[in-house]
Amino acid sequence: MKHIFLCRNMYFTATTFKILKFTKRKRSLCRLICSNPSLPNFKKVGRRENRNASSWRVMFFGSDDFSLGTLTRLNDEMRTTKTVSKLEVVTSKWHLNPVRLFGQQNSLVTHEWPIDVHLTKGFDIGVVASFGHMIPKEVIDSFPLGMLNVHGSLLPRWRGAAPVNYAIMHGDKITGISIMRIQPHAFDVGEVISKKEVQIHSKEMAPQLRKRLSEIGGEEIISCIRKLPTCLENAEPQLDYGVTYAPKLTSDVGHINFEKMNAKCIYNRYRGLFGMVPLMTSWNGLRLTLHDVSECDNSNTENQLLIGINTVKNSSQPAPSTPGQVFYDKKSKALVIRCIENSFLIVRRVAPHRRKPMSALEFYNGYMSKQDKAKWMFI
Numbered sequence: 001m002k003h004i005f006l007c008r009n010m011y012f013t014a015t016t017f018k019i020l021k022f023t024k025r026k027r028s029l030c031r032l033i034c035s036n037p038s039l040p041n042f043k044k045v046g047r048r049e050n051r052n053a054s055s056w057r058v059m060f061f062g063s064d065d066f067s068l069g070t071l072t073r074l075n076d077e078m079r080t081t082k083t084v085s086k087l088e089v090v091t092s093k094w095h096l097n098p099v100r101l102f103g104q105q106n107s108l109v110t111h112e113w114p115i116d117v118h119l120t121k122g123f124d125i126g127v128v129a130s131f132g133h134m135i136p137k138e139v140i141d142s143f144p145l146g147m148l149n150v151h152g153s154l155l156p157r158w159r160g161a162a163p164v165n166y167a168i169m170h171g172d173k174i175t176g177i178s179i180m181r182i183q184p185h186a187f188d189v190g191e192v193i194s195k196k197e198v199q200i201h202s203k204e205m206a207p208q209l210r211k212r213l214s215e216i217g218g219e220e221i222i223s224c225i226r227k228l229p230t231c232l233e234n235a236e237p238q239l240d241y242g243v244t245y246a247p248k249l250t251s252d253v254g255h256i257n258f259e260k261m262n263a264k265c266i267y268n269r270y271r272g273l274f275g276m277v278p279l280m281t282s283w284n285g286l287r288l289t290l291h292d293v294s295e296c297d298n299s300n301t302e303n304q305l306l307i308g309i310n311t312v313k314n315s316s317q318p319a320p321s322t323p324g325q326v327f328y329d330k331k332s333k334a335l336v337i338r339c340i341e342n343s344f345l346i347v348r349r350v351a352p353h354r355r356k357p358m359s360a361l362e363f364y365n366g367y368m369s370k371q372d373k374a375k376w377m378f379i
Contacts, residue, residue, distance in 0.1 A: 055085035056225055059120055059143070061113075061128040061135070062099045063092040066164075069214030070129040070150050071099060073222050075106055083226055086123070090115055092132070117142050125228070127221060128182060129214075132161065137184035145229055147182040150217040152210070153246070154178060154195055156238045159188035160246035164210045167246075168200060169253075169272030171264070175200055175209070177217045179224050181235055191235035196220050205274040249273070254280045256290075258324035258378060263343035267295035278351075281378040283326075283367060288378070291357050292348035296336070326376045328364040335360045337378055 060071055071089065078084040088109040091099040103110035111119060117138050120126070126147035128135070140147050153163035155178040160166075167175040176197040181190040196216055200209060224231045254277040256266055270279050270293040278289035325338040335347040351357040358366070368376055 054226075054228070055082050056125060056145075056228055057086035057123045058084050058225070059088050059090060059123045059126045061090045061126060061131040061133075061147075063094075063097050063132055064130050065098050066130040066152065066210055066214045066217075067099050068102060069211075069216075069218035070127065070221050071102055071218075073218035074127065074225075075102075075108065077222055077225070083222070088123075090131075115139070125225075126182075127225075129217060129221075134187070135182060135184070140182055140184055145232065148193065148221065148224065149180050149182050149188070149190070150221050151178045151180060151188055152213045152217065154197065155180060155188060155192055156243040158244055158246040161187075161248040162246045164213060165206050165246065165249060165272045165276070166244070167272075168204070168206055168209065169269050171268050172200055174198070175213070177213055177220050179217075179220050180238075181232075189238065191237055193224055193231055193235045194220055203271070205271050207275050249277055251277055251280075254278055254289075256281050256378075258337065258339055261339060262341045263295045263337075263339045263345045264297075266339060266345055267293060281324075283352075283378060284371065284375055286367075287353040289351045289357075290347050290349075291351060294346045296344040296346055322377070324378045326368070326378055328360065328368055333359065333361045335363065 058074055060067075060074055062068075062071055074084055074087055078087045088111065089099060089103040090111045090113055091097055091103070092113055094100070100110055102108075113133055117136075120139060120142040123143060125145040126135075126140070126143045127150070128147060129150040130152075135147065151163065152175070153159075153167060154174070154176040157163075157172075158166050158175075164175070174197055176195055178192050179194045180188070180192045183190040198209075198213060198216060253269075254273055256269070256279050258266075258281070261269075266279070270290070273279070278291065279293065281288050281290065323338055323340050327336045327338075328334075329336055333348075335350070337345040337347060339345055348360050349357045350360070350363050352367075
């Protein structure tokens with residue numbers, strides 16, 4: 001029988017001890033245990049005893065809706081299977097953030113960031129999901145099993161604060177979840193314990209994909225916790241190639257350049273920024289945001305709109321080769337914007353600066369019909 005060494009709530013297989021020799025992190029863990037006179041000597045326990053005894057004390061770090069997928073599963077695990085025996089929450093100061101509200105509704109002890117390192121005593125491991133703060137080395141090292149992060153991409157692609165958004169904006173077909181060990185002084189560079197691939201649907205918006213990944217991430221972290229500590233032996237360094245970055249979103253990323261972007265690229269950006277940053281352009285010096293955006297392609301089932309766009313393609317007025325040229329299709333009541341590569345973007349609502357969104361028909365009546373067609377341009 002494969003034996004497991006037990007000390008308090010900490011378990012080590014013979015294989016783990018072998019790897020301790022080669023891994024700095026695990027050597028430190030071994031020294032921490034063996035040098036503490038208050039801990040009893042190791043003893044051997046059988047496979048069945050270990051299965052019943054493996055319950056872990058988890059401190060969770062998170063701050064937004066993506067965090068809830070992991071926190072919800074940890075809470076469920078604590079109240080059902082008891083794989084998680086203790087759960088407390090660390091979150092940001094914003095009193096309305098969803099993690100804080102979940103903690104209050106489920107009677108979880110909740111701490112406000114930053115925390116004193118002494119609060120981590122009595123916990124085996126830290127779990128992070130979309131926390132948004134650099135965690136100091138002393139906090140990471142205070143957990144005997146370290147800290148694990150639930151990241152919304154297949155690392156090393158899309159390290160950073162907005163991996164879901166950038167995956168969609170760049171037209172990725174596949175993304176996923178990575179469970180990784182947190183390292184001090186840098187984001188998203190630690191060893192990866194597990195990955196789960198997820199297909200991005202062609203018309204999926206960022207909030208929808210984010211919700212799916214949040215739920216999948218919760219399942220993946222529970223799978224890892226159930227395999228502690230042996231799953232830590234499978235941690236692998238991230239590859240040196242294929243690294244891309246997903247920095248925090250700013251309003252600048254919403255600016256559209258019709259002379260450099262085709263319709264698919266713009267539509268992907270709309271999907272990736274949906275609900276966070278609007279697409280922005282200008283009409284004769286007036287700033288506009290674009291809403292209810294779609295790409296015209298062969299799969300479009302709106303025959304009236306396709307007929308209208310085909311008319312635009314064959315139109316000689318205004319100049320058909322000018323990206324950014326705007327047309328109004330009366331049958332479908334939509335704006336049609338010419339992009340590069342003879343592609344077309346469909347926009348059904350726009351919002352002039354500091355005004356509520358209006359329909360394409362309202363924009364046509366209030367703005368386009370009063371201008372010469374040569375000036376029907378989005379820049």
